[in-house]
Amino acid sequence: MRKITGIALNGLLLMVRDPKVLVLSLLMPLLLVAILGTALRGLIDQGQISPGTVLVFNEDVASSSSRSFGQLLVTDVLANDAVKTLFVVTPVTDLRAAQTDLQDGKVTALIQIPPTFTADALAGRPAMLQLYRNPADLTRGEILVQVLQGFTNQIKSQLLSAQLTAETSPTSVGLPPKLTVVPVGKKSVSSFQYYAVAMALMFIIMTAFQRGAKLLDERATGTLLRALTTPTSTGTIVAGNLAGSALVTITQFIALMVGARILFGVDWGPWPNALLLGAAYSLAAAGLGTAAAVLLKQPKAMEIASGAASNLLGLLSGALFPIYKFPGALLLVAKLTPNYWALQGFLDQMAGLGTAHLWPPVAVLLSIALVTGYVGSRYVTS
Numbered sequence: 001m002r003k004i005t006g007i008a009l010n011g012l013l014l015m016v017r018d019p020k021v022l023v024l025s026l027l028m029p030l031l032l033v034a035i036l037g038t039a040l041r042g043l044i045d046q047g048q049i050s051p052g053t054v055l056v057f058n059e060d061v062a063s064s065s066s067r068s069f070g071q072l073l074v075t076d077v078l079a080n081d082a083v084k085t086l087f088v089v090t091p092v093t094d095l096r097a098a099q100t101d102l103q104d105g106k107v108t109a110l111i112q113i114p115p116t117f118t119a120d121a122l123a124g125r126p127a128m129l130q131l132y133r134n135p136a137d138l139t140r141g142e143i144l145v146q147v148l149q150g151f152t153n154q155i156k157s158q159l160l161s162a163q164l165t166a167e168t169s170p171t172s173v174g175l176p177p178k179l180t181v182v183p184v185g186k187k188s189v190s191s192f193q194y195y196a197v198a199m200a201l202m203f204i205i206m207t208a209f210q211r212g213a214k215l216l217d218e219r220a221t222g223t224l225l226r227a228l229t230t231p232t233s234t235g236t237i238v239a240g241n242l243a244g245s246a247l248v249t250i251t252q253f254i255a256l257m258v259g260a261r262i263l264f265g266v267d268w269g270p271w272p273n274a275l276l277l278g279a280a281y282s283l284a285a286a287g288l289g290t291a292a293a294v295l296l297k298q299p300k301a302m303e304i305a306s307g308a309a310s311n312l313l314g315l316l317s318g319a320l321f322p323i324y325k326f327p328g329a330l331l332l333v334a335k336l337t338p339n340y341w342a343l344q345g346f347l348d349q350m351a352g353l354g355t356a357h358l359w360p361p362v363a364v365l366l367s368i369a370l371v372t373g374y375v376g377s378r379y380v381t382s
Contacts, residue, residue, distance in 0.1 A: 026252065029199040030259050033266075036195040052108030052140040054078070054087045055098045060117040069121060070113040073129075077151050086143060099132070105318070105344070108137045109144050135189035135351050189350045193267060196260035197346040198319030201339045202310045203256070204249050204282060208289030209306035211245040212376075215290065216299040242373055245286035253278040269349030273358050277349065280362045281342040283369035288338065290376025313339040338368050 056078070060070025067075075078089045087108065092098045095112070102110045110132040120127035131148055133141040257278065260266040268274035292309070296302050316330075317339035334340045345361030 026255055026259065029203040029256055030263060032199045033192060033195045033260060033264060036191070036199075051084075051086055051088050052137055053106070054089050054144065055092045055101065055107055055110045056089055056113070057092050057095050057098055057110065058113040059115040060113045061115055068118040069127075070117050073111075073113065073148075073151055077147065083147060086140060102132055102134055105134060107134065108140045109133050111148070135194075135347055189347055190266075192260070192264040193350050194347070195319075196256070196264065196266045196268075197343055197350075198314065198317070200253060200256040200260075200278075201281065201317065201342050202314040202319060204252055204285050205288070205313055205339070206306045206310040207252055208245060208249055208285040209292060209302055209309050210289075211248060211286070212289040212293035213299045213302035213306065215245075216293050216297065216302055242286065242290060242377060245290060246283050249282035249286050250279055253282050267350060268346070269352070273349045273355065274346070276362060277342060277345045277358065277365075280365035280369070281338060284338040284342075284365045284372065287369045287372030287376055291372040294375055313337050316340065317343045319343065338365055341365055 056074055058070045058074055060068040074089065074091065077083065078087065083089075098107075098110050101107050112130040112132065114128060114130075117127050117129065119125075129148060129152060131145065133144075135141075254275075257268055257274065261268070288309075289306075292305060293302055296305060316334045316337050318334070319339065341361040341364045345358060345365075348357035348361075
């Protein structure tokens with residue numbers, strides 16, 4: 001056990017002593033978090049945003065001679081040409097199914113209009129319009145909030161009142177309805193939170209593949225063969241190198257977690273849950289990087305693969321492109337990657353969904369770590 005620990009710590013020391021590695025594994029992801037997080041908070045030209053799907057569950061009833069405010073929202077406000085460039089509005093009749101689609105990240109938002117929305121507004125009673133947001137679709141979510149707030153603030157105005165029948169006098173409209181924004185969970189997830197996770201996952205995978213390249217380089221230069229001539233067993237060397245990769249990636253995650261917290265105020269959710277998720281993902285990344293070394297066999301090929309793998313897994317997980325826009329087949333492929341499970345796990349914890357949403361991604365990540373770790377352990381003799 002002492003030899004395994006020594007080999008693992010040696011791998012960590014090599015990382016800490018290499019300024020180039022530190023810049024690439026720590027400073028670069030934090031810089032990208034700053035750029036992407038800030039850009040997403042600002043105003044973005046709507047031409048740069050592809051349409052998102054908004055589900056509308058409208059129970060607002062109307063009399064035989066007038067239209068309800070719920071109908072006005074769907075047929076006039078959300079059907080406006082400017083709004084249609086950003087959102088594809090789809091009426092739904094099954095609230096449970098709509099909530100499931102939102103929870104699975106398939107849609108941007110769900111708008112729920114209660115049966116008494118118009119009646120309450122006209123009578124001056126509190127009228128609640130609920131917007132359930134997908135925390136992963138930050139930009140469109142903020143835009144939709146502005147659209148709905150504008151609608152609620154204008155209900156008393158002549159513009160909207162005039163669209164009702166003469167039976168409904170503008171002066172009879174009570175207090176403006178209140179818009180309640182409800183995240184999928186107890187809290188909304190900010191752009192800095194989202195990209196802190198996404199960038200951390202991408203660069204940890206890159207580090208894991210670079211560790212795999214170093215292992216191949218040691219084998220090519222005969223370092224491993226010389227080690228095998230000592231009293232140290234093959235199993236100890238393999239275990240030490242795998243433990244070293246895991247130690248490096250876990251340390252990298254903790255450093256990025258602390259850095260994002262200090263620099264951008266990123267709330268990672270309950271810290272024990274975040275550390276468990278980070279450790280499980282780091283183990284999966286370490287195993288994946290070592291397993292890739294078995295397949296590629298050449299250090300230069302592994303170095304090239306480190307960038308390609310981090311970008312590909314980031315793309316498939318939704319870090320570079322919204323996952324809810326994926327077709328069904330690609331979404332299934334995404335669920336085969338560790339990045340997908342880690343990203344969804346962190347978003348759930350940041351949204352306050354609790355430990356019930358923690359165990360599935362942890363179990364998947366640890367399973368990936370076990371399988372890839374076993375495959376990677378064969379690199380010495382392959």
